[in-house]
Amino acid sequence: MSAELRRSLGVLDAVVIGLGAMVGAGIFVALGPAAGAAGSGGGLLAALGIAAVVAYCNAMASARLAAVHPQSGGTYVYGRERLGPFWGYLAGWAFTVGKTASCAAMALTVGAYAWPEQAHGVAVAAVVALTAVNYRGVQKSALLTRVLVTVVLTVLAVLVAVCLGAGGSGPRPPGAEASFGGVLQAAGLLFFAFAGYARIATLGEEVRDPARTIPRAVPLALGLALLVYALVAWAVLAVLGAGALAHSPAPLTDAARAAGAAWLVPVVAVGAAVAALGSLLSLVLGVSRTALAMARDGHLPVALAAVHPRYRVPHRAEVAVGAVVAVVAATADVRGAIGFSSFGVLVYYGIANASAWTLGPRRRPLAALGLAGCGALALALPPGAVLAGAAVVAAGVVAWAVGRGRAVRPPS
Numbered sequence: 023m024s025a026e027l028r029r030s031l032g033v034l035d036a037v038v039i040g041l042g043a044m045v046g047a048g049i050f051v052a053l054g055p056a057a058g059a060a061g062s063g064g065g066l067l068a069a070l071g072i073a074a075v076v077a078y079c080n081a082m083a084s085a086r087l088a089a090v091h092p093q094s095g096g097t098y099v100y101g102r103e104r105l106g107p108f109w110g111y112l113a114g115w116a117f118t119v120g121k122t123a124s125c126a127a128m129a130l131t132v133g134a135y136a137w138p139e140q141a142h143g144v145a146v147a148a149v150v151a152l153t154a155v156n157y158r159g160v161q162k163s164a165l166l167t168r169v170l171v172t173v174v175l176t177v178l179a180v181l182v183a184v185c186l187g188a189g190g191s192g193p194r195p196p197g198a199e200a201s202f203g204g205v206l207q208a209a210g211l212l213f214f215a216f217a218g219y220a221r222i223a224t225l226g227e228e229v230r231d232p233a234r235t236i237p238r239a240v241p242l243a244l245g246l247a248l249l250v251y252a253l254v255a256w257a258v259l260a261v262l263g264a265g266a267l268a269h270s271p272a273p274l275t276d277a278a279r280a281a282g283a284a285w286l287v288p289v290v291a292v293g294a295a296v297a298a299l300g301s302l303l304s305l306v307l308g309v310s311r312t313a314l315a316m317a318r319d320g321h322l323p324v325a326l327a328a329v330h331p332r333y334r335v336p337h338r339a340e341v342a343v344g345a346v347v348a349v350v351a352a353t354a355d356v357r358g359a360i361g362f363s364s365f366g367v368l369v370y371y372g373i374a375n376a377s378a379w380t381l382g383p384r385r386r387p388l389a390a391l392g393l394a395g396c397g398a399l400a401l402a403l404p405p406g407a408v409l410a411g412a413a414v415v416a417a418g419v420v421a422w423a424v425g426r427g428r429a430v431r432p433p434s
Contacts (some may be wrong), residue, residue, distance in 0.1 A: 031229045033239050038168045039307070040243030042300035044218030045174055049254050050274060050294040051131055052215050052360055057178020058268035059404075060208035065313070066267075069208035070255060074248045074331040076209070076399060078215035078241070079392030080371040083378035085240040086385060092232030097374040099314050104377040107319075108422060113373040114316045115418035118309055120411075121342070124214070125149070126304045126350035127359040131298035132354065135272070135291045145351035152303045153344030157330075157337055158309065170300035176278060177293030178254055181274060181286065185257035190282035206402035213399055214364045216247065217371075222325060306343055313339040321425070361407025362414075365400055369415060372396040 031039070052064075060066040087100040097117065102110025132148045133141030156165060229235050243271065255424035258273055261280040270276045278286040314336035330337040375392035379383050401408065 026067055031235070033242075035237050035244070036229055036235055036239035036316075037243045038171055039304050040218050040239060041239060041246055041384055042168075042171045042218070042304045044216060044243065044247040045171060045178075045297060045300070047248055049178065049215070049251060050297055051127060051356065052136070052211050053255060054267060054270050054273050055067045055357055055360060056208040056211040056338065057264050057273075059204050059211060060264065061204045063264045065201075065205045066208060066255060066259065066264060067210055067252070069205045070248075070251060072205065072209035072395075073212040073216055073399070074244075074251075076213060076371075076392060076395035077214065077244060077248075079388050079395060080242045081244045082372045083089075083371075083385075083389055083392055085237040086381060087377055088236040088240075090381070092229065092236070093315065095388070096312060096315075097370050097377065098312050100377040101373045102319070105373070109376070110319075111316070111321050112415070112418060113370050114134070114312050114321065115421075116366040116369040116373075116415060117312050119414050120363045120370065120417075121217075121309045121312075121349060123354070123359040123363040123366070124217070125302055125309065125343075126354045127356050127363065128298045128302040128305060129351040130150065130354060130356040130359075132295045132302070133351075135275075135294040146348045147300060148299060149306075149348040149351055151343055152299065152306060153340055156306055156340050156344075159333065166303065170296050170303070174293055174297040174300060175250065177289055177296075178250060178298050181278060181290055182253050182257040183291075184283045184286060185261045185277055185281045188261055188283070197273055200430055206398060207404065210364050210368070210399035211360055211401045213368065214360050215251065216244065217367045218247065218301070229409040235387040243282070257285055272293060306340065306347065309347075310336055310340040310343045313343060326374065360407075361404050362410050365403055365407050365411025366414065368396045368400040369411070372400070 056069060057063075057066050060069050084100075086098065087104070088096070091099050091103055096113075098110050098114030100110070101113040122168065126145070129145035129148050130141055135142035137144050180367050187412055229239075254274075258267060258277045261277050262270065266276070266280075267273050271292070272291075275287045275290045278284070278290050313326050313328075316322045317324055317339065326336070326339040326342055328338045329335065370391055375389045375396065378389040378392070381389075400411070403411075
């Protein structure tokens with residue numbers, strides 16, 4: 023029986039999966055820390071624009087590479103095929119580690135909004151439930167994601183209308199001037215929110231007509247997410263201002279209160295939990311597919327390369343990813359995970375842009391801009407995130423060197 027995954031996703035399904043991964047992470051989690059780094063409302067909006075430009079470069083690099091290499095694994099595959107095995111491995115390592123932190127952050131967001139007193143327990147339960155959904159097949163996951171995205175966008179539309187109606191036409195005057203370094207750090211934190219389009223590329227082996235579908239779905243999902251982020255950030259700044267936003271653990275529910283719409287607070291809380299569920303669902307899909315590709319090449323245990331004979335999904339990889347995420351969600355801090363995740367993901371996309379450089383002269387200007395942007399945002403992140411991320415990347419390099427040494431060492 024073939025070990026191929028089933029190609030069942032069209033353009034709409036791919037857009038929904040990408041949008042589901044993006045909408046939720048940044049809106050409900052990253053806006054507060056980013057506002058604190060930016061120092062002003064104008065700085066936050068500028069950071070959003072910078073993050074979007076870098077994300078666009080990365081999105082186009084991913085889309086063009088996925089059309090050429092329509093296999094599960096994303097930049098792990100592109101780096102391996104375009105730059106060599108080490109770079110593919112490093113991309114897969116950075117993605118798997120960074121996105122595991124993202125999964126834990128999203129699971130904890132579910133718990134924080136749904137039942138704050140039992141946030142860690144709810145987070146673990148969410149991971150278990152969504153792993154079970156993914157186990158039954160990617161098409162079921164796409165259908166569930168479509169429902170979650172619809173609910174979240176409806177809640178956010180109501181929130182934006184209420185906030186702009188109560189707070190005027192734009193952000194309040196800033197309480198502090200934004201610095202260039204602060205804006206870059208905010209952009210690096212907000213980049214955490216834009217990384218969902220990778221889910222489309224990593225599902226390349228399950229997309230119908232990938233050469234046509236992926237290049238259409240990636241920029242469309244990114245553009246929709248940017249529009250949603252810009253509207254929500256503008257509306258929240260209109261009623262809270264940058265200072266209050268920076269110190270708010272739940273900025274969107276606080277914005278609803280500040281707008282005088284107490285009735286909207288529980289609705290937003292439910293929307294936040296649903297958004298994080300949608301993001302977690304897509305994140306686990308992406309990490310498990312990268313684990314599948316790495317296992318196929320022997321960089322992870324070969325047992326993880328198994329494809330379920332009935333559901334045609336990498337079931338062992340999904341269970342393994344779910345187990346690791348559940349452990350991290352039981353112990354992690356949601357805000358601390360954002361910077362660490364962003365560093366790993368920026369390394370991943372740096373390799374994607376370097377891979378896109380090899381596609382020819384027409385692709386190089388955008389690839390160069392994306393590579394430079396990834397480097398700048400990664401180094402601008404909070405020092406703790408940079409140090410932790412660099413240490414994990416270095417550990418991956420050591421693991422690669424040790425593995426190669428064992429592979430070439432003659433038998434005793």
